[in-house]
């Protein structure tokens with residue numbers, strides 16, 4: 001599998017799994033991290049590189065359509081906030 005646009009640091013930090021998880025490209029995820037200043041969008045917990053490699057973050061689609069993989073639709077949350085979001089969603093059903 002060739003990812004021609006991937007930056008070297010993204011490869012190092014995110015690995016292959018981040019790419020598989022949702023539809024965002026590594027370029028978008030990298031830009032979203034910069035945009036959020038490496039903080040969780042909800043609780044503002046700062047992600048360190050160490051945290052990122054341990055996958056204490058999750059990439060989330062702002063609009064629930066997973067086919068929209070633009071930077072504007074990309075949110076990065078810590079696992080705690082992601083879990084809260086998911087619980088809310090399940091609770092509604």
Ligand SMILES: [Zn+2]
Pocket residue numbers: 040041042043044045077078079080081082
């Ligand atoms: Zn958070």
